[in-house]
Amino acid sequence: MAIKHGRGTxxxxxxxxxxxxxxxxxxxxxxxxxxxxxxxxxxxxxxYRHVCPSCGAIETRTLKLHD
Ligand SMILES: [Zn+2]
Incomplete structure (x- = not known):
């Protein structure tokens, strides 16, 4: 059962x-x-960071929390 927090995503x-x-x-x-x-x-x-399990390449992304 999912709990909703009112304001959505x-x-x-x-x-x-x-x-x-x-x-x-x-x-x-x-x-x-x-x-x-x-x-x-x-x-x-x-x-954000993701390491490829196949070749080990590392991908990163950065997100600012404030617009
Ligand atoms: Zn790869």
């Missing part, structure tokens, strides 16, 4: 969902269907 949630669908490695083309982005919050931004 945040921009961060939406972006994260978008990232979860975008796990094809840019280097070797491997699609990491079991993987996910690791998020780390630093100050006013969130850093």
């Amino acid at each position: 945040t921009p961060l949630d939406r972006l994260r969902t978008q990232y979860d669908r975008d796990l094809r490695c840019r280097e070797c083309g491997f699609e990491d269907t079991d993987g996910g982005w690791q998020a780390r919050t630093t100050g006013d931004r969130v850093s």
Whole structure:
């Protein structure tokens, strides 16, 4: 049973969902269907990191929390 928090999804949630669908490695083309982005919050931004399990390429994205 899902718990709703009233205000729906945040921009961060939406972006994260978008990232979860975008796990094809840019280097070797491997699609990491079991993987996910690791998020780390630093100050006013969130850093996402994904390591390709096939070739080890590291992809990073940074999101500002404030527009
Ligand atoms: Zn790869």
